[in-house]
Amino acid sequence: MDKNTLLESITAASKDNIITKDEILNAYDRGQGVKKDTALTRHLNIAEILYYIGGLIVFSGIVILVYQHWSELNTFSRISITLGSAIISYITAVIFTKYEKYEPLSHVFFLISALLSPIGMSIFIYEMKISISFIATQLAISSILLTLYLSSYYIFRKVLFIILNIIFGTWLFFSFTEWVLNGSPAVSMFHLTEYRFLLTGLSYISLGYFFSERDERSLSSPLYSFGVIALLGATFALGGYSPNQNSLWELLFPLVNFAVIYLSVYLKSKSFLTFGTIFLMAYIGKITTEYFANSLGWPLSLVIAGLAIIAIAFISINLNKKYLQKTV
Amino acid sequence: MPYFKKHLPLFIALALPVIMVLFIAGAIYLPAFFSHPTTDFIYTTGYDYCGTQYFVQYQKIAKSENTCPNYYPKPPQEYKLFLHKTKEDVSAQITFEQAEGYTINENSTSPEGYKIEYGSQSGGFFPFFMYSGSDHNSIYLTNNGVSYKLNTVNTNGYSGQFKFLGWIVK
Helix, strand or coil: CCHHHHHHHHHHHHHCCCCCHHHHHHHHHHHHCCCCCCCCCCCCCHHHHHHHHHHHHHHHHHHHHHHHCCCCCCHHHHHHHHHHHHHHHHHHHHHHCCCHHHHHHHHHHHHHHHHHHHHHHHHHHHHCCCCCCHHHHHHHHHHHHHHHHHHHHHHHCCHHHHHHHHHHHHHHHHHHHHHHHCCCCHHHHCCHHHHHHHHHHHHHHHHHHHHHCCCCHHHHHHHHHHHHHHHHHHHHHHHCCCCCCCHHHHHHHHHHHHHHHHHHHHCCCHHHHHHHHHHHHHHHHHHHHHHHCCCCCHHHHHHHHHHHHHHHHHHHHHHHHHHCCCCC | CHHHHHCHHHHHHHHHHHHHHHHHHHHHHCHHHHCCCCCCEEEEECCCCCEEEEEEECCEEEEEEECCCCCCCCCCCCCEEEEEECCCCEEEEECHHHHHCCEEECCCECCCCCEEEEEECCCCECCECCCCCEEEEEEEEEECCEEEEECCCCCCHHHHCCEEEEEEEC
16 A cells, blocks of 8 residues: 555545544554553553552551551651652552553552652651741642652653642742742732732643643643633632722633633633633623622623523534534 | 744743742842832830720820729730831830830821731642731731831730831931
8 A cells, every 4th residue: 555545545534533633643653663651641441440549548548547646656657657658659660660561550659659748748847847837848848749750750751740740840839939928918919829820820721732732632631621720710810809809800801711712712622612611601790790780780680691691601512513522 | 943842832831930930039029129118117016905005196105004904814914115227127125205205107108108017827738828817927018019028026926916106207
């Protein structure tokens, strides 16, 4: 079969929805001998689901053990049960990565280590009586774990480490800004919490777009979801509520919202459309209650709001049918 | 350039938080290089409903003696007067007689435009850094978003509550 015939076959199969883009790319990668980490991107079988459930139960058991017997355990026991378990889990996971058939187990033990590490490190700092503030503790923990998992991703190239890096990186961003602010009243004056969530949302959306064109494209959907919730939630909060509303953000919010809905078509993301629609409905309800309840009367403003929400839902469903069927 | 263009969304995602951190650090610490409040002020510490209390009357520090009721469980906590030298950022306890010698502007805003505010309660765990209220242990001078932490006498919450009386008129 020559190349042109093969390509035409693929085109015909794509038109008839016999084959998906991922299947074509996977076949190509297999031919190239590219080994991809698919543990978090393919559907899990029952055994793997049980692995993860078991891992969560192990984590819960350790936390409950330490919590219930805190006063009976000495310093060494507290640290070894939590931080020690985290370290041993990590080492165990590294050993499992050497054997392909134990790959899913390595993920579980990496996950147990990631969950236990912050608790273990907090207990270590507390027991060693290292005199730093709670914020400084979080700053230290998030920066150490981010460094660890960035290095782990560089060595092992697992998608799980990307997720952990995003989580610990976000934690580092929030705790570092808290530490820099150092209790300054500028926080509440400038709504810095809302702006942090806004920027985090934009970062997540940008990361989601970055991964959408790579092997880790399965991360795009959750990143888009969290990103758009943070972006729209922060923008909504910045608008405030009468009489303390911020008119600029109240006027900007619908623009941001419509941009999100427009991007749902461009990025082919259902998350954008779904949350954009929900937030737009919330915005209409808020504006109606804020400015029209007294002038038009509460019942009449409810009627108008309800009709607007019906219209938005109708448009949203049609956008979904027309542009976003069979997308993330 | 192709590498940069290909990874542009990643660079944007990483740059946004860094820019915000730099912006916050600049907003908090840079103003100290350009301007600094200089107006001194008088404040008291102490918290009780009776005993000797200080206030401002006719631009002078005045005091009143309020007898504690018989059922009052303990002796009233003594109010202490302090003069805060803003430029040096130091507080010194003064007597009532010393305080009487100053002319006081009891306006909450200084002639330079600064106000006294409590700090924010910095607590919580990511991402729930909730501000449950003011931190009475830290006092700030603020002006249009610029803030300076003051080295006042430890107010220690309600047991030694900070009470601003007024700015020194020179």
